[in-house]
Amino acid sequence: xxxxxxxxxxxxxxxxxxxxxxxxxxxxxxxxxxxxxxxxxxxxxxxxxxxxxxxxxxxxxxxxxxxxxxxxxxxxxxxxxxxxxxxxxxxxxxxxxxxxxxxxxxxxxxxxxxxxxxxxxxxxxxxxxxxxxxxxxxxxxxxxxxxxxxxxxxxxxxxxxxxxxxxxxxxxxxxxxxxxxxxxxxxxxxxx
Amino acid sequence: xxxxxxxxxxxxxxxxxxxxxxxxxxxxxxxxxxxxxxxxxxxxxxxxxxxxxxxxxxxxxxxxxxxxxxxxxxxxxxxxxxxxxxxxxxxxxxxxxxxxxxxxxxxxxxxxxxxxxxxxxxxxxxxxxxxxxxxxxxxxxxxxxxxxxxxxxxxxxxxxxxxxxxxxxxxxxxxxxxxxxxxxxxxxxxxxxxxxxxxxxxxxxxxxxxxxxxxxxxxxxxxxxxxxxxxxxxxxxxxxxxxxxxxxxxxxxxxxxxxxxxxxxxxxxxxxxxxxxxxxxxxxxxxxxxxxxxxxxxxxxxxxxxxxxxxxxxxxxxxxxxxxxxxxxxxxxxxxxxxxxxxxxxxxxxxxxxxxxxxxxxxxxxxxxxxxxxxxxxxxxxxxxxxxxxxxxxxxxxxxxxxxxxxxxxxxxxxxxxxxxxxxxxxxxxxxxxxxxxxxxxxxxxxxxxxxxxxxxxxxxxxxxxxxxxxxxxxxxxxxxxxxxxxxxxxxxxxxxxxxxxxxxxxxxxxxxxxxxxxxxxxxxxxxxxxxxxxxxxxxxxxxxxxxxxxxxxxxxxxxxxxxxxxxxxxxxxxxxxxxxxxxxxxxxxxxxxxxxxxxxxxxxxxxxxxxxxxxxxxxxxxxxxxxxxxxxxxxxxxxxxxxxxxxxxxxxxxxxxxxxxxxxxxxxxxxxxxxxxxxxxx
Numbered sequence: 001x002x003x004x005x006x007x008x009x010x011x012x013x014x015x016x017x018x019x020x021x022x023x024x025x026x027x028x029x030x031x032x033x034x035x036x037x038x039x040x041x042x043x044x045x046x047x048x049x050x051x052x053x054x055x056x057x058x059x060x061x062x063x064x065x066x067x068x069x070x071x072x073x074x075x076x077x078x079x080x081x082x083x084x085x086x087x088x089x090x091x092x093x094x095x096x097x098x099x100x101x102x103x104x105x106x107x108x109x110x111x112x113x114x115x116x117x118x119x120x121x122x123x124x125x126x127x128x129x130x131x132x133x134x135x136x137x138x139x140x141x142x143x144x145x146x147x148x149x150x151x152x153x154x155x156x157x158x159x160x161x162x163x164x165x166x167x168x169x170x171x172x173x174x175x176x177x178x179x180x181x182x183x184x185x186x187x188x189x190x191x192x
Numbered sequence: 193x194x195x196x197x198x199x200x201x202x203x204x205x206x207x208x209x210x211x212x213x214x215x216x217x218x219x220x221x222x223x224x225x226x227x228x229x230x231x232x233x234x235x236x237x238x239x240x241x242x243x244x245x246x247x248x249x250x251x252x253x254x255x256x257x258x259x260x261x262x263x264x265x266x267x268x269x270x271x272x273x274x275x276x277x278x279x280x281x282x283x284x285x286x287x288x289x290x291x292x293x294x295x296x297x298x299x300x301x302x303x304x305x306x307x308x309x310x311x312x313x314x315x316x317x318x319x320x321x322x323x324x325x326x327x328x329x330x331x332x333x334x335x336x337x338x339x340x341x342x343x344x345x346x347x348x349x350x351x352x353x354x355x356x357x358x359x360x361x362x363x364x365x366x367x368x369x370x371x372x373x374x375x376x377x378x379x380x381x382x383x384x385x386x387x388x389x390x391x392x393x394x395x396x397x398x399x400x401x402x403x404x405x406x407x408x409x410x411x412x413x414x415x416x417x418x419x420x421x422x423x424x425x426x427x428x429x430x431x432x433x434x435x436x437x438x439x440x441x442x443x444x445x446x447x448x449x450x451x452x453x454x455x456x457x458x459x460x461x462x463x464x465x466x467x468x469x470x471x472x473x474x475x476x477x478x479x480x481x482x483x484x485x486x487x488x489x490x491x492x493x494x495x496x497x498x499x500x501x502x503x504x505x506x507x508x509x510x511x512x513x514x515x516x517x518x519x520x521x522x523x524x525x526x527x528x529x530x531x532x533x534x535x536x537x538x539x540x541x542x543x544x545x546x547x548x549x550x551x552x553x554x555x556x557x558x559x560x561x562x563x564x565x566x567x568x569x570x571x572x573x574x575x576x577x578x579x580x581x582x583x584x585x586x587x588x589x590x591x592x593x594x595x596x597x598x599x600x601x602x603x604x605x606x607x608x609x610x611x612x613x614x615x616x617x618x619x620x621x622x623x624x625x626x627x628x629x630x631x632x633x634x635x636x637x638x639x640x641x642x643x644x645x646x647x648x649x650x651x652x653x654x655x656x657x658x659x660x661x662x663x664x665x666x667x668x669x670x671x672x673x674x675x676x677x678x679x680x681x682x683x684x685x686x687x688x689x690x691x692x693x694x695x696x697x698x699x700x701x702x703x704x705x706x707x708x709x710x711x712x713x714x715x716x717x718x719x720x721x722x723x724x725x726x727x728x729x730x731x732x733x734x735x736x737x738x739x740x741x742x743x744x745x746x747x748x749x750x751x752x753x754x755x756x757x758x759x760x761x762x763x764x765x766x767x768x769x770x771x772x773x774x775x776x777x778x779x780x781x782x783x784x785x786x787x788x789x790x791x792x793x794x795x796x797x798x799x800x801x802x803x804x805x806x807x808x809x810x811x812x813x814x815x816x817x818x819x820x821x822x823x824x825x826x827x828x829x830x831x832x833x834x835x836x837x838x839x840x841x842x843x844x845x846x847x848x849x850x851x852x853x854x855x856x857x858x859x860x861x862x863x864x865x866x867x868x869x870x871x872x873x874x875x
């Protein structure tokens with residue numbers, strides 16, 4: 001977190017991939033948020049085979065983070081667990097990976113994979129994986145936490161039911177800051 | 193007014209109240225301080241707990257940088273009235289969210305907090321710093337500030353309660369101590385009242401009533417005991433006083449009596465003195481009265497004897513001589529008795545003058561010549577070279593020597609008598625020694641004892657055989673003492689006698705105011721020789737018999753004699769004839785001898801004439817003081833008078849006829865011729 005904020009202040013920090021500093025700072029914040037979520041979400045004890053098993057983060061679709069996330073989480077631990085980041089190009093890759101290992105704790109679904117959102121959610125359904133998105137309507141449509149931009153500030157929506165279904169316990173302190181979004185009864189209709 | 197001068201009652205009340213107030217205040221203070229301190233730590237704990245809760249609640253908001261949520265969390269503090277302000281600072285130290293109760297603000301930047309969790313008192317504010325963490329990550333700092341309103345309110349409430357209770361307890365203490373102090377002050381005040389009563393009324397019968405058996409009780413006992421003591425003494429004193437008054441009265445009476453007695457005594461003393469004076473006057477008069485007829489008897493018997501010798505009528509000579517001897521004896525008796533009475537009365541005085549010892553010896557020898565020849569004795573005079581002048585009462589010295597020599601003559605028959613005169617130094621003083629040695633009958637040891645006592649002649653038979661009064665030695669002894677000299681005798685019966693007299697060469701009178709009577713008028717200055725006829729004598733005397741006798745006697749000595757019966761006449765004659773010598777009586781009617789003498793000395797033409805006082809009044813001092821040359825007491829010793837007038841006649845002559853004789857005479861002695869014919873003169 002200190003590192004994140006340090007990077008926030010150092011706004012002119014060079015980003016090799018992204019020329020756009022505002023976009024870079026946005027993902028810096030988002031990276032920080034992911035870290036905080038990891039802090040405030042409780043996974044079932046059986047999720048981790050060992051006490052020091054890493055929290056595995058999978059980024060699905062187009063990666064806007066670049067190296068930011070890696071840098072933010074570098075050396076960080078939550079309850080003694082380090083982070084491990086994997087990048088999946090597409091939903092089928094996800095499917096294949098889940099079928100093989102079922103080892104993801106956090107799945108960040110990039111806006112590029114929104115059209116296949118339902119498919120992706122379906123894949124991880126029943127597995128304690130925290131799904132995080134960045135597209136409007138993500139939470140309503142079965143995603144758990146959706147990062148949104150509001151007045152140039154990063155906020156988030158939480159779909160509590162989805163989390164419960166996945167056997168994830170989201171801290172009330174997190175919920176107190178979130179906008180709670182109900183599960184849409186059917187597909188299609190977009191929430192605000 | 194000084195606190196220490198307050199009455200005991202007030203002091204006791206004050207003391208009680210002060211003591212209880214101090215005890216109360218101290219206990220209150222300790223309780224209050226303890227309570228307030230513990231309350232403060234309670235407040236601190238409370239604030240820390242709150243900080244913790246708020247920190248926990250705002251940790252997520254801080255982590256997600258949700259300012260709204262953080263502010264909302266902080267605004268929950270509105271319920272806490274004492275929180276002045278709360279600020280959440282981000283990890284960068286900048287204010288992230290804040291809550292202010294009123295106008296107060298807190299700094300934008302985070303104040304330095306020493307520890308992760310710390311509090312501090314800043315004036316009347318309590319500040320708490322608290323780190324906000326999320327799963328062990330510090331996400332910011334919470335800063336809380338409380339004005340400890342509850343604390344100060346509590347303190348105020350306590351103060352009010354204390355004040356009210358202090359008033360109440362003071363009042364109660366006052367009530368209680370006012371009641372209780374009477375236990376102590378009551379008896380003391382009673383004692384004081386009793387004391388005042390005693391001192392004001394002097395009533396020692398009052399007693400203090402003892403109330404308790406404490407120290408004051410024993411004080412009262414002591415006081416009462418003292419009072420009864422004083423009462424007793426007072427009574428005794430009063431009795432003593434009355435007795436004293438009685439005694440004083442008695443004493444006063446006694447003093448009055450004594451004073452009366454004293455006055456009577458004084459009167460008696462005056463009477464006695466009067467009587468004594470009368471006696472003295474009587475004696476003086478008597479001596480005068482006795483001497484006057486004796487004068488005539490002796491004078492005329494002498495004259496008659498001389499005439500009888502001339503007229504071959506020798507049958508009467510012996511009778512005349514007996515008359516003469518009896519008269520002379522009577523005269524010497526009278527003189528001696530007078531002298532003695534004077535000595536006894538302490539009235540004998542010394543008239544000092546400086547004189548030539550040799551001259552005096554010559555005179556005595558001349559006078560004594562008949563007595564020496566009477567028993568066919570020889571007289572030797574030995575004068576030492578250095579004898580010279582002496583200062584003493586010449587009359588008394590002469591009388592002493594005269595007495596000794598006449599005694600020697602009297603008690604020596606066909607023997608030799610010698611006079612030795614010497615001057616010697618003894619004890620650093622100058623002495624003149626006169627030694628009279630005879631070869632007579634001598635004196636026994638018994639007689640020597642009484643030798644110098646009055647009326648103690650060796651034997652009454654002596655008086656009969658040798659004549660004399662027996663007073664001569666006694667008088668001599670007294671005279672020697674008067675001049676601070678010594679007289680001694682050496683003698684064995686039948687071996688003769690030696691009388692030795694030592695007199696100071698310079699006799700002093702011890703009373704300082706008696707001026708020395710300078711009697712050196714023997715040497716008149718030559719200026720006085722104013723046509724004075726040295727062979728003329730003026731006799732001034734109111735007694736015709738004396739004038740007659742003197743005239744006859746002096747005529748025989750080849751003087752032209754003028755006689756005056758009164759002072760006035762004497763003065764007149766003196767002015768007319770300018771006599772060579774004047775003899776002057778004192779007791780005369782109209783003008784007495786003193787006055788005449790004064791007048792003579794006052795007139796320049798007469799002042800140089802030598803005056804010989806011839807009188808019964810024995811006051812040689814006055815006479816010499818007034819300027820008289822000599823003083824003879826009646827009845828006049830004719831030999832002495834003759835010697836004096838001859839001396840003056842010779843002095844007046846331009847070439848004094850002096851015959852020099854060797855001073856040390858031959859041991860066998862040289863017969864000294866009659867009446868100054870061969871006189872040793874050394875001037």
